[in-house]
Amino acid sequence: MSNRYAVILAGGKGKRLWPVSTDALPKQFLKLVDDKTLLQATFERLASFIGPANIRISVLEEFRPLVEQQLPFLNNEAIIVEPEGRNTAPSIALAVILIQRKDPDAVIGIFPVDHYIPSEFSGDFQKDIMTAYDFAANNDQIVTIGMEATSPSTAYGYLEYEPGRQTDKIYKVKNYLEKPSQAVAEKLLNGATCFWNGGIFVFKANVYLKALKQHLSETYRLLHELPPVCSSDYFSRLKTNYGLTEKGSIDRGLMEKLDNVQAVKAGFKRVDLGNFEVLSGLWQKDKDQNRNCGNALFISSKECISYADSGRIIFNECDGIVVLQAENNVVVCPRNKLLNLDQVKELTDGK
Template sequence: MHYAVIMAGGSGQRLWPLSREHRPKQIINIFAEQSLLRLCVNRVRHIFDPEHILVVTNAEYAAVVREHLPDLPAENVLGEPMGRNTANAIGLAATVLKLKSPEAVMAVFSADQIIEPVAPLAEAIREALSFIESHPTALFTFGIKARYAHTGLGYLKRGSDAGQDGIFSVAAFKEKPNKSTAHKYIRSGKYCWNSGMFVWRVDTILQQLECFLPHNAERLRRIGQAWQGESRDEVLQQEFGELENISIDFAVMERAQEVYMCELDCHWEDVGSYQTLADNIGAVDQDDNVTTPETRCEWLDCQNNIAISESPDHLIAAVHVEDLIIVHTPDATLICRRDETDRLREMLGQLKDKGHERYL
């Protein structure tokens, strides 16, 4: 049995005010009137039927996600009481799947990615599923052919040939490099971007968590024992809060022995900022000003700006400005330098401190 697990728990603070606490970035219809989550479900439906697609999200978003994805069974949307990073989102999904089929193979995806075209990805997933069927104790991940020396992504170093066309061992996981190191990776021809997508057996990943995170594994086991009973919510709330907050790369992938990969040559983006959003849905003029399709904007002597509006009848007029991000929504407007977006969380904290929670 094969399952897809989509991680959709991020709050998307770097995309405020488009993304809000009640409306996270994964469900905003920004790509051809479709959300990132909808696009991800559509991609995996090339291989998995709706009954075999699970979504792990924050508990406060669960009802919204179920409404957003009516083609998925309601029980396939799992709500985390609080964010505890990817190791525990994956651990929760594996714990639930173990109750159905402990020897099932699960493929893990992130909801906030753009991958085009879909056909090469679908073929790579099929190959990975087949590889895991014949190598049940292995862990599989996907690299993305590096188009340039990206300093905001982790890298995978390709190891030896695994004896199956296009599949290699992973020699090393590398954290986000500086510019010089990233250029060395590209020149070597041995590195690719780390996509954060995985394939493995349910029982194998739970065994790996038991090996490297026994504290977390015990709490996940308690959650599994209570999952089909009346105490599920109480136990989930209690035990999940005790989990160590850690990514699957740090917890398992960088420490495990049998890790394999294939490399995808496709357009891939992790949509975590206005820059990546603009790169994928915006039109660029001769002065490098980016405007999204639904945005009405007039530029006068402006360079290198981004304008996004949720109101098609609202006009943005900009005069002699450069390097700005301008985002208009019906109740909040953001104006920020393009190189200062890492301070958005600071602004959200200020809004909360001043009693403006309704805008968060």
């Protein structure tokens, strides 16, 4: 078990939960569902069976103080700093290379920070992740988690699998498609041999680095030639080399190109906290389907959404209205425009 590691990807600056999530304080460092931040909850979930000493946090340099504040028991080795945001392919590559230097036999799991796992599924989550670790440890395969696909959504990646099974819960992935078109998603769903991509990856370090060297060779070279972390010029070299890596996601940069991918069929449910429509589904609800986080009063109102980090928001005879108050911003919009907040943020930047 000591050669099993987990990397939490905590470096993003998503715009879809603005104004609650901001560039200075993104969602992973906020308490959006309960009394723990997303980072704290993810760490705690993994520490229960991976062990805290083998967990690494991949994070942008500017957010390192937030990680140290929220997980004060971590040592320096546990925080892997990205000098700039270049998406998941370079950040995962850096983490894997640094872990393998310490442990050449490492089996590594990659976990998003913004997944909410309801407590009733914690046991199933652990069981499925351990299945992935066990399979990856004994095979030269990259293992991901396949979630049940319930609609032809274009918000998720798809794993098209071969009908036969490798084991009871593990399927050979035939095609890995990152966020396909509506037509392709419908075709996949009608074929009844697909999962949604769960965004979790487990592999032996040497298997992943072999694939990286083949498909993202410049990224591999630039990060592989970095000096030891303890050396005086590590961070200056990292800043230079990291900025030259091939920018992009692990999905398009690597996973779509591989033929050694397996999927564990998930027995747990997870919520990807990527927008307020999804997030607010975890908040308090009243009999009129109003959703609330903070202090709100709903008078003759229905299907409204409220978030307030201070003060009280009062809805009077409102139908499907959203009010989000965070620090100096108050956003008001119809509920059917809730998914456009990233565009609203861009329009308000600098104003």
